[in-house]
Amino acid sequence: MTDADFLDEPDYELTAGAEGDRLDRLVADCLPDLSRTRIQALIKEGRVTVNGAPSKPAYRVEEGERIAVYLPPPEPSAFLPEAIPLDVLYEDADLIALNKPAGMVVHPAHGHTSGTLVNAALYRWPELRQVGDEYRAGIVHRLDKDTSGVIVIARTPAAHRALAEQFAGRSVSKRYLALVEGHPDSPTGRIEAPIGRDPRQRKQMAVVRGGREAISEFRLLASYADYALLEVVIFTGRTHQIRVHLAFIGHPVVGDTVYGHRRQRLRLDRHFLHAAELTLHSPTTGEPLTFAAPLPEELARVLDDLAR
Numbered sequence: 001m002t003d004a005d006f007l008d009e010p011d012y013e014l015t016a017g018a019e020g021d022r023l024d025r026l027v028a029d030c031l032p033d034l035s036r037t038r039i040q041a042l043i044k045e046g047r048v049t050v051n052g053a054p055s056k057p058a059y060r061v062e063e064g065e066r067i068a069v070y071l072p073p074p075e076p077s078a079f080l081p082e083a084i085p086l087d088v089l090y091e092d093a094d095l096i097a098l099n100k101p102a103g104m105v106v107h108p109a110h111g112h113t114s115g116t117l118v119n120a121a122l123y124r125w126p127e128l129r130q131v132g133d134e135y136r137a138g139i140v141h142r143l144d145k146d147t148s149g150v151i152v153i154a155r156t157p158a159a160h161r162a163l164a165e166q167f168a169g170r171s172v173s174k175r176y177l178a179l180v181e182g183h184p185d186s187p188t189g190r191i192e193a194p195i196g197r198d199p200r201q202r203k204q205m206a207v208v209r210g211g212r213e214a215i216s217e218f219r220l221l222a223s224y225a226d227y228a229l230l231e232v233v234i235f236t237g238r239t240h241q242i243r244v245h246l247a248f249i250g251h252p253v254v255g256d257t258v259y260g261h262r263r264q265r266l267r268l269d270r271h272f273l274h275a276a277e278l279t280l281h282s283p284t285t286g287e288p289l290t291f292a293a294p295l296p297e298e299l300a301r302v303l304d305d306l307a308r
Contacts, residue, residue, distance in 0.1 A: 009239060010049075010068035013197045015210045016061040023050065024057035027069060030197075042069065064210060074108045079129070079137065084120035089291050094159040094283045095152055096125065096138075097291040102148040102270040102298075107139055121153055128153065132160045140164050141172075141237060146255075149176070149275025149293045154283075162283035167237065173279040176232040176242055177221075177295065179272035179302065180251040181260065183228045187220040191245040195238040204258060205240045207248045214238045216245045224306040226265070227254060231276075242273060254302075272299055 014030050021029075024043060028036045039048070039057075046054040047070045050061065061067070087099040100106070100117060107118040118137045121128055131138040131154055138153040140163045154160035166172050196211030198204040207214075215235040222229040228251070232242050243259045246252055252260030255271035279290040295303075 011071045012069040013212075014067040014069070015196060015199070015208065016063055016065045016067065021061050022057065023048065023055055023059040023061055023067070026061055027067065030199075031069065042071070045072075047071070066210065074113055079108055079122065080114070080119060081123035081126065082114060082119040083123050084115065086117075086120050086124060087293075089150065089293060090289070092155075092282075094156060095154055095163065096121070097150060097152050097278070097289075099293040100143055100148055100151045100275075102146045102296065105145050106142045106151065107137070117151070125153075125155065128155065131155065131157055136160075141167050143275055144240065144243075144273070146270040147273045147275060148270075148296050148299075150278040150291045151275070152278065152280065152291070159283040163280065166280050170235055171281070173277075174234055174237075174275065175277040176234070177272075177274045177276045177299075178218075178230045178232050178242060178246060179254040179299075180228050180230055180246055181254060182226065182251050183223055184218070184220065184230070184249065184251055189218050189249070191216045191218070191249060193245060193248055195241060195244055205238070205244050207244060212236075212238055214241050214245065216242060218246075222303075222307075227306060229303065243271070266302060268298070268302060270298070272302065274299060 012031060016026060024036060024040050027039045027048060042048050043055065043057045049068045050059065050065050088096065089099050090097040105112040105116045108116050118139065122137055128138040138155060138160060140152060140154055140160060143149065143151050154163050192215050193207040194211030195205050195214040196208040198206035213236060216232055218230045218232045220228055221231050234241055243253050243256050247259040253271045253273050254266055255264055255268040274295055277290060277292045279288055282289055
């Protein structure tokens with residue numbers, strides 16, 4: 001196919017609800033921001049797949065078929081080094097562990113062509129341009145824009161392959177902290193609910209039948225009058241997984257106006273989700289490496305206020 005091969009996640013995932021629709025018409029109905037002409041061009045370029053295979057605009061979809069849409073990457077000019085400060089937690093010849101602040105997008109994309117973590121990393125480590133491909137710059141996993149915490153970047157092509165295999169093989173341990181609305185019924189829990197594109201809000205994710213496997217576990221750390229602080233461990237890396245899963249069980253993340261309450265009671269300019277700890281194995285020695293990022297001040301203040 002095309003550049004779609006270098007994307008680990010499609011930009012959009014759809015599930016055909018009824019048989020007989022043309023592929024281009026179905027995608028156009030689901031993605032109103034894209035014109036029919038634009039969608040037809042994407043299909044012809046191999047950027048729209050049906051059950052993992054390229055198709056044609058006039059293809060008649062069948063109920064339950066999975067459709068993935070891969071938008072072209074930004075122009076290479078978006079991947080310019082920028083002198084943006086970075087909080088480095090760890091660095092060796094294989095990898096870099098950073099504490100990403102909330103509000104920073106991981107890599108350039110449509111609507112975010114500067115100020116990203118990749119722009120900052122290329123300024124400090126120019127050699128990253130040769131790792132993976134020009135659109136990755138060593139990136140092996142992602143965090144949402146308003147999620148803070150640990151993120152790892154590979155420094156060499158060999159390290160990139162090894163780390164990508166660890167993430168794909170689910171051997172990386174990822175621990176998050178989330179403040180949620182209300183109190184879960186149990187102090188511990190496991191959520192196994194498939195995630196895919198929301199059929200009603202195509203720019204959002206949701207628990208949907210036929211979605212991709214998603215598994216999260218949580219443990220109660222502290223209770224407050226109207227909120228609970230949870231430790232969340234994820235075993236899959238679906239888009240917005242923690243936010244979708246916690247909203248699904250009726251306890252959305254505080255500050256999340258997409259999957260939670262539109263009007264928040266706590267004043268917070270971000271959602272309360274922090275990637276606190278990540279453990280993987282060194283690509284060279286095989287030894288386990290654990291990276292921890294302290295809770296940002298704005299989140300620590302929220303907990304202090306709630307504890308009073």
